[in-house]
Amino acid sequence: MNKITIKTDTAESNIFIGEKLKNLSSYIPENKVVIITDQNIIKHYKDLIPDLPTVIIGQGEKIKTLDTINMIFEKFLKFEVDRSWYVLVIGGGIVCDIAGFAASIYMRGLNFGFVSTTLLSQVDASVGGKNGVNFKGYKNMVGVFNQPEFVMCDLNMLKTLERMEFLSGFAEIVKAAVIKNNNLFTYLENNYKKALDYNIDVLKKIVYESVFIKSEVVKKDEKEKGERRKLNFGHTFAHSFEKHLGITHGQAVSIGMVLAASLSQKYGLIEESDVTRIKNLLINLSLPVKTDFNSNKILSGIKKDKKREGEHIHLVLLNKIGNAVIRKVTIQELEKNINDLYSNF
Ligand SMILES: NC(=O)c1ccc[n+]([C@@H]2O[C@H](COP(=O)([O-])OP(=O)(O)OC[C@H]3O[C@@H](n4cnc5c(N)ncnc54)[C@H](O)[C@@H]3O)[C@@H](O)[C@H]2O)c1
Numbered sequence: 001m002n003k004i005t006i007k008t009d010t011a012e013s014n015i016f017i018g019e020k021l022k023n024l025s026s027y028i029p030e031n032k033v034v035i036i037t038d039q040n041i042i043k044h045y046k047d048l049i050p051d052l053p054t055v056i057i058g059q060g061e062k063i064k065t066l067d068t069i070n071m072i073f074e075k076f077l078k079f080e081v082d083r084s085w086y087v088l089v090i091g092g093g094i095v096c097d098i099a100g101f102a103a104s105i106y107m108r109g110l111n112f113g114f115v116s117t118t119l120l121s122q123v124d125a126s127v128g129g130k131n132g133v134n135f136k137g138y139k140n141m142v143g144v145f146n147q148p149e150f151v152m153c154d155l156n157m158l159k160t161l162e163r164m165e166f167l168s169g170f171a172e173i174v175k176a177a178v179i180k181n182n183n184l185f186t187y188l189e190n191n192y193k194k195a196l197d198y199n200i201d202v203l204k205k206i207v208y209e210s211v212f213i214k215s216e217v218v219k220k221d222e223k224e225k226g227e228r229r230k231l232n233f234g235h236t237f238a239h240s241f242e243k244h245l246g247i248t249h250g251q252a253v254s255i256g257m258v259l260a261a262s263l264s265q266k267y268g269l270i271e272e273s274d275v276t277r278i279k280n281l282l283i284n285l286s287l288p289v290k291t292d293f294n295s296n297k298i299l300s301g302i303k304k305d306k307k308r309e310g311e312h313i314h315l316v317l318l319n320k321i322g323n324a325v326i327r328k329v330t331i332q333e334l335e336k337n338i339n340d341l342y343s344n345f
Pocket of ligand 1: 097
């Protein structure tokens with residue numbers, strides 16, 4: 001097992017990669033624990049989950065709303081949860097985002113920990129302290145920065161994931177590599193087949209490296225004032241794809257990264273061969289790299305992005321594989337470039 005610690009001004013969060021769900025009891029208090037999870041986790045792991053008051057939430061992006069937060073609070077009241085209770089969250093990115101937010105605001109905040117059960121949440125969603133829900137169709141519009149006390153990543157739990165959900169996680173791994181670590185990118189190019197075959201040593205390495213990259217960024221910039229923006233590589237566009245095409249977050253990020261890499265080439269920062277390498281790796285990982293989606297919808301999505309600052313947006317580009325740069329561009333300039341690109345995309 002490997003441990004990575006994120007220490008910020010206000011909290012410490014320990015991420016355990018390769019830990020086993022059966023050891024869960026040593027991470028949580030002996031009593032006054034409430035679990036938040038979803039039906040798939042209950043279906044596959046009921047026997048390994050302690051018999052405690054449990055809130056089961058639904059599935060999919062559509063339940064990432066304030067209504068679900070209300071439902072959780074109603075259950076908390078029924079269980080007589082007070083400030084001395086601990087919230088144990090078991091699930092993927094959706095469960096962690098929602099439940100981390102609920103735990104952070106109920107009675108001004110309860111302590112909480114995550115058992116992260118999808119590849120995407122192990123490498124990204126459960127790490128770094130962003131918790132929240134969507135609002136009126138705007139992605140992650142309401143939320144907090146608040147670190148879980150622990151994040152447990154049991155790699156064996158990935159075997160029960162639907163194949164598409166497993167593949168989706170690789171998009172965030174490729175993102176971590178392209179923005180920060182050329183060696184990880186090359187490692188993925190050489191080992192993707194083993195990773196797709198659930199080789200535990202390969203999975204452990206790539207999950208560890210991805211979490212390490214994210215933790216180093218979060219330590220420097222927990223509240224996303226600068227460096228952390230790089231983690232949004234491809235995401236500015238992905239949010240539109242996710243919303244309108246009904247594809248998974250990871251699939252949307254994959255298409256968004258190809259668009260962001262193509263823009264980087266258009267700005268003269270990387271070569272066409274770099275874009276091709278990124279595309280080929282994503283294709284080898286069975287992730288989508290393009291869509292017929294109309295460029296106007298991407299642009300309207302960007303205009304609604306909460307990270308937009310007036311007429312400007314911080315665009316994350318690459319100046320080589322393994323190094324991202326941030327450019328503040330006008331929406332108008334981006335609009336023109338996307339329209340140019342999209343005609344050949
Ligand atoms: N907070 C962050 O920093 C951050 C970063 C990236 C993504 N996200 C968010 O994460 C969300 C996507 O998360 P996700 O990809 O983990 O999807 P998800 O949470 O919807 O999980 C995917 C599906 O897999 C099921 N599942 C989960 N674990 C399982 C297991 N071990 N075995 C069998 N089935 C299992 C779930 O029930 C669900 O149906 C998006 O809302 C995205 O915005 C957040």
